[in-house]
Amino acid sequence: MRVTLAQTSPKLNRSNLEEVIKIIEANKTTTDLIVFPELALSGYLLQDKLHEDAWNESELTSLIELSKDVDIAIGAALRDGDVFRNCGLYFTQGKLVAKHMKVHLPNYGMFEEARYFEGGDSFEAFEANGKRVSLLVCEDLWHKSVHEELIGLDPDLIIVHVASPARGFGDDGLSIEKSWYEIIQTVACECSAQLVFVNRVGFEDGLGFWGGSCVVDEKGNIKEQLAKFETVIKTVEI
Secondary structure: OEEEEEEOOOOOOOOHHHHHHHHHHHHOOOOOEEEOOOOOOOOOOOHHHHHHHOEOHHHOHHHHHHOOOOEEEEEEEEEEOOEEEEEEEEEEOOEEEEEEEOOOOOOOOOOOHHHHOOOOOOOOOEEEOOEEEEEEEHHHHHOHHHHHHHHHHOOOEEEEEEOOEOOOEEOOEEHHHHHHHHHHHHHHHHHOOEEEEEEOEEEEOOEEEEEOOEEEOOOOOEEEEOOEOOOEEEEEEO
């Protein structure tokens, strides 16, 4: 299976959909699945801009159409009336087949997600291209209870949409990078599943996102790893 990691730098506006479409169009004939970061369609620090920039599902028909050629997994802020949710979406064969609503919304330090989003309450595994797939969004994976749920769901492929700011700079690298890799390697081993981790890059209001997107095999080995702090679109075999 060929998977394209789209380590992008979303802007805080709706122009991201145009860029996403360009990336899909450029890669759809050479890959089976394209994975984008958390909130790839809107940027991360939306705050009150959610009222302007969150998407209704009915506005994403272009992704539905493109998924007739290639599977698409993408992070988006979705609006349902006056409620906003941070979601991971999976499109395949001209349909939106999975919508994971981020369950664990960080609300400490630099994070204010629980102030603006309503959290989901469940995790699932669904069928796509003959595989059982589970979607998660960033903070979800930092909770041991979620690891236990994933083991029970028994996915073949775990996709994690991430918007992780760089923090913990040291002589031996980023502490947040080490923490993330330890988590995803552990989860891949626990579930005997392959895992695709796609983190964004770029800057928003003083926050810098570090990237480092990667693929982990079912034994916890990092098989492919993208550069930090750079926009990279790369197709890998898993």
